[in-house]
Amino acid sequence: MSRSQWFFLSAVLCLAHPELILGQNCSENCKACGGAEKDQCLQCHAGFSLHDNMCVDIDECGTELGYCSHNTYCLNTHGSYQCRACDKACSGCMGGGPARCRKCAPGYRSSAMKCLDIDECGEETLACPGLNVICVNTEGSFHCPCAEGYTRKSTGCERDQAAAGEGTGIFDNIQDDEIEVLQQMFFGVVLCALATLAAKGDLVFTSIFMGAVAAMFGYWLSDKTDRVMDTLIRGR
Numbered sequence: 001m002s003r004s005q006w007f008f009l010s011a012v013l014c015l016a017h018p019e020l021i022l023g024q025n026c027s028e029n030c031k032a033c034g035g036a037e038k039d040q041c042l043q044c045h046a047g048f049s050l051h052d053n054m055c056v057d058i059d060e061c062g063t064e065l066g067y068c069s070h071n072t073y074c075l076n077t078h079g080s081y082q083c084r085a086c087d088k089a090c091s092g093c094m095g096g097g098p099a100r101c102r103k104c105a106p107g108y109r110s111s112a113m114k115c116l117d118i119d120e121c122g123e124e125t126l127a128c129p130g131l132n133v134i135c136v137n138t139e140g141s142f143h144c145p146c147a148e149g150y151t152r153k154s155t156g157c158e159r160d161q162a163a164a165g166e167g168t169g170i171f172d173n174i175q176d177d178e179i180e181v182l183q184q185m186f187f188g189v190v191l192c193a194l195a196t197l198a199a200k201g202d203l204v205f206t207s208i209f210m211g212a213v214a215a216m217f218g219y220w221l222s223d224k225t226d227r228v229m230d231t232l233i234r235g236r
Contacts, residue, residue: 029055029079047079073100088140089115107140132157 026033032043044055060066060081061074068074068083073093075082086093089108090101098108104115120127120142121135128135128144133156136143146157 027055029057045079087115089117105140130156132159 025036027036027038027041029045029048030038030041030043031045032041034040034042038055039053041050041053041055044050047058047060048055049058050056057076057078058065059076061076066074066076066081066083071086071090071092072083073086073095075084084096087096087098087101089098089105090103091105092102094100094102098114098116101110101115104110107118107120108115109118110116117137117139119137121137127142130144132147132150133144134147136145146152150157150159152158
């Protein structure tokens with residue numbers, strides 16, 4: 001029966017039966033009634049239907065009255081309905097939670113009647129290929145940041161300059177001519193010590209001192225010869 005028919009019937013009943021009540025003093029959900037009891041309803045509010053003179057809630061989710069878009073589900077309420085979002089693990093659902101999915105969303109798989117997150121970092125297929133890359137699993141996905149001390153460049157994860165210099169030793173950046181000076185200083189100290197001991201008349205240290213002097217002279221002569229030959233070759 002349409003609203004206009006109900007209104008006409010209510011008006012006729014009110015004229016024929018002045019004891020009928022419209023709105024006020026009716027039971028909950030009744031728009032027009034013949035008394036305050038629930039089973040004395042004559043007309044219901046929107047969202048309710050008349051059944052045996054009682055106003056019963058309409059389940060819009062079970063009819064075409066309730067329409068919810070994709071990845072939402074219909075929740076019936078008192079006199080109406082709501083469209084609520086599906087769980088993020090679902091691609092379409094019949095209710096709330098990962099156990100009410102129609103199918104699982106990307107990044108999830110069905111397990112124990114639920115859609116659960118896939119740990120891509122624990123799969124047999126390598127999720128993050130490349131050197132110095134680590135795999136970090138997230139809910140429904142994953143990402144591949146560079147390891148500590150590395151920065152992502154076009155060619156991959158490259159070591160930071162600051163990090164690259166952290167492992168250098170005290171003599172790593174020393175130049176060749178500086179090494180030569182240090183060597184000469186070292187041998188000078190050793191010769192000085194041996195000369196001091198030799199001056200005291202110790203035959204052993206005297207022999208060592210003479211041998212060291214001969215070795216130093218031979219090294220010096222050899223180094224000079226190499227430099228002269230190198231200069232002649234370059235001059236040509």
